[in-house]
Amino acid sequence: MVHHHHHHRISYFQQLRKGEAQQQQQHPDFMEPHHCPSFMYHDYFNYRKSKLAALRFLFLFSLLSCSFFFGPRLLFYSLGTEYESELQTRTEEENRGAAPCSSMANNTICCDRTAFRTDVCYMRGDVRTHSPSNSILLFDNNSTTAPSIEEKIRPYTRKWETSIMDTIDELRLRTAGAGDLDNHRCDVRHDVPAVVFSTGGYTGNVYHEFNDGIIPLYITSHHFNRQVVFVMLEYHDWWMTKYSDVVSRLSAHPPIDYSNDRRTHCFSEVIVGLRIHDELTVESDRMESNKTVLDFRQLLDEAYTPRVRTLMRAEEQATASLLKPVTERNVSAKEKPKLVVVSRNGSRAIENEGELVKLAEGVGFEVKVLRPERTTELARIYQALNSCDAMVGVHGAAMTHFLFMRPGSVFIQIVPLGTDWAAETYYGEPAKKMGLRYFPYKILPRESSLYREYRKGDPVLRDPESVNAKGWQVTKKVYLDGQNVRVDLARFRKRLFRAQQYIVSRKTSMNLRWRQQGRRQR
Numbered sequence: 001m002v003h004h005h006h007h008h009r010i011s012y013f014q015q016l017r018k019g020e021a022q023q024q025q026q027h028p029d030f031m032e033p034h035h036c037p038s039f040m041y042h043d044y045f046n047y048r049k050s051k052l053a054a055l056r057f058l059f060l061f062s063l064l065s066c067s068f069f070f071g072p073r074l075l076f077y078s079l080g081t082e083y084e085s086e087l088q089t090r091t092e093e094e095n096r097g098a099a100p101c102s103s104m105a106n107n108t109i110c111c112d113r114t115a116f117r118t119d120v121c122y123m124r125g126d127v128r129t130h131s132p133s134n135s136i137l138l139f140d141n142n143s144t145t146a147p148s149i150e151e152k153i154r155p156y157t158r159k160w161e162t163s164i165m166d167t168i169d170e171l172r173l174r175t176a177g178a179g180d181l182d183n184h185r186c187d188v189r190h191d192v193p194a195v196v197f198s199t200g201g202y203t204g205n206v207y208h209e210f211n212d213g214i215i216p217l218y219i220t221s222h223h224f225n226r227q228v229v230f231v232m233l234e235y236h237d238w239w240m241t242k243y244s245d246v247v248s249r250l251s252a253h254p255p256i257d258y259s260n261d262r263r264t265h266c267f268s269e270v271i272v273g274l275r276i277h278d279e280l281t282v283e284s285d286r287m288e289s290n291k292t293v294l295d296f297r298q299l300l301d302e303a304y305t306p307r308v309r310t311l312m313r314a315e316e317q318a319t320a321s322l323l324k325p326v327t328e329r330n331v332s333a334k335e336k337p338k339l340v341v342v343s344r345n346g347s348r349a350i351e352n353e354g355e356l357v358k359l360a361e362g363v364g365f366e367v368k369v370l371r372p373e374r375t376t377e378l379a380r381i382y383q384a385l386n387s388c389d390a391m392v393g394v395h396g397a398a399m400t401h402f403l404f405m406r407p408g409s410v411f412i413q414i415v416p417l418g419t420d421w422a423a424e425t426y427y428g429e430p431a432k433k434m435g436l437r438y439f440p441y442k443i444l445p446r447e448s449s450l451y452r453e454y455r456k457g458d459p460v461l462r463d464p465e466s467v468n469a470k471g472w473q474v475t476k477k478v479y480l481d482g483q484n485v486r487v488d489l490a491r492f493r494k495r496l497f498r499a500q501q502y503i504v505s506r507k508t509s510m511n512l513r514w515r516q517q518g519r520r521q522r
Contacts, residue, residue, distance in 0.1 A: 099112065105124070106125050108123075108125070109121065109123050109173050109175065111151045117157055118157040118216070118274060118275065118276050119154075119155075120272070120274070121151055121153050121173055122272075123136065123270040125140065126138065127194075127268065128184050128264050128265070128267075129263075130184060131261060131262055135172040135173070136171060136196070136270060139176050139180070140175060141181070149175045150172060150173065150174040151172075151174070153173065153272055154169070154198070155171065155272050155273040155274065157216050158201060164202065167200060167201065168234075171196070186265075187264045188265045190253075190267050193229070193270065194228065194229045194230070194269070195221050195231065195271045197220075197272075199213065199235065199236055199239050206400050214243060214246060215280065215281070215282065216276040218296050218299065219275045221251070221271075222291060222299075223288045223289075227252065229253045230247065230251050231256045231270075234259070235258070235260065243378075245303040245307055245379065250299075279425060279429070280400065280403065280426070282295070294407060294435065297407070304378070304382040304386070308382060308383045308386070311379060336364055337364065337365050338367075339360050339368070339390045339391070340384050340388040341356065342370050342398050343369050344396060347481045347484065348480070349485070350484075350485050351485065352489070356492065360392075363496045363500050364500050365496070365500060381404060389503045390410035390412065390503065391409070391411055393412075394414045395413055395419045395423040399426075399427040403434070407434060408435060408506060409436055411437070411438050412439045412440075413441065414443065414487065415440055417445065417450060418464035418468055418475060418478065418479030420442060439499055441487070441492060444488070449482075449483055449486065460478060
């Protein structure tokens with residue numbers, strides 16, 4: 001099982017390098033919020049194909065040798081890669097929390113390059129920025145004989161993707177002697193550390209904004225308790241506007257636009273790059289104070305609740321259930337559970353969305369249809385999802401908003417043909433880690449618009465894995481851009497009924513517990 005896990009990651013990383021650059025050049029719409037990158041699909045299926053071939057070989061070998069002792073090892077090597085041993089060691093070190101730079105001394109530059117996803121460098125001492133040369137300098141004022149050190153880093157969390165990393169500005173981290181001090185006098189002195197990162201790359205896609213940016217920023221900076229300055233490469237005003245509520249909960253200081261701020265900023269400690277764990281999650285065993293994704297979720301609560309209050313007052317729709325802590329909410333089982341349907345325009349839309357809404361209302365839900373646009377304020381999306389009991393949506397980047405739901409809520413992801421693995425890996429598993437009840441709804445071929453375009457026996461309907469194995473361009477054309485969904489209402493009703501029963505039962509149990517607690521307090 002360990003070998004299987006590591007090879008899967010290696011395969012998907014290596015094949016991603018080959019397909020992503022071509023995809024990005026030929027598809028400028030890739031950065032739209034509802035488009036997902038190629039690694040979510042075709043690399044996995046190429047891996048599955050190679051795995052089946054390897055299994056056939058293993059079976060033949062076992063018949064010839066009558067021994068299964070070496071079977072797993074031979075299977076692994078038949079799938080193997082020159083990087084297997086190194087990646088396995090690195091992953092085990094990451095899981096053990098090994099930190100190569102954890103005990104570094106002052107007047108030192110230390111870079112941790114052991115992770116597959118990201119590099120992180122640390123500088124301690126007299127640290128000064130010099131944006132004209134894309135440099136950050138470390139001065140050792142007490143030594144004239146210290147060896148010169150220089151490290152280069154692109155501070156973005158997808159270091160295995162050479163095509164996208166080539167678009168990220170590279171920083172030079174180097175030591176400098178006392179003789180250079182006059183050329184780098186401090187214009188601004190900071191008494192708190194700095195974290196340097198890029199808001200370039202796939203920024204513009206909400207999944208990547210959270211997975212590659214916001215969550216790693218939390219992982220890297222939360223322990224500073226807001227006493228940290230964020231230094232941003234490829235600074236975007238729109239990004240700061242969009243995420244200012246969250247960023248202000250992580251830092252109490254104004255951010256620095258590194259490229260356009262030509263002043264020399266001086267720090268005693270600088271972290272360059274962001275740490276990242278897994279998809280849309282926080283792993284407690286790799287965090288100080290054992291923080292989890294629920295702590296990140298609490299930060300979102302703190303970030304958005306003030307703005308939500310303002311929105312609710314403006315809309316004259318104040319509801320105490322959204323503003324009070326969970327323990328003070330009215331959770332009467334007599335209330336209708338609230339269901340949010342996240343609507344899509346264009347591909348992977350629900351063709352019978354209106355009928356689905358009526359079906360949900362008939363099952364016993366109060367239904368709200370949410371149509372997020374690029375310009376939709378995140379606080380408004382948070383307002384809708386934080387107050388709901390269940391969310392329904394078709395697989396796509398907008399499913400990232402499950403992070404806005406309360407733990408214990410229900411997440412129903414409609415999974416189109418050809419997207420099973422990606423839907424589970426990038427949204428299903430992280431949702432379960434956050435404490436949501438995840439009810440995937442995998443459509444049948446007849447529920448796909450592709451059913452009207454292809455014969456019943458066509459691999460597009462019968463064997464999506466073989467189609468995905470042809471590469472990202474085919475996957476994108478057929479399953480992402482070329483497919484809508486018409487859910488079987490009778491079949492989907494079972495999923496809605498199951499969700500409704502779970503929610504009502506949960507609310508009844510919570511109500512009973514709180515009444516019992518109230519009696520004991522009297």
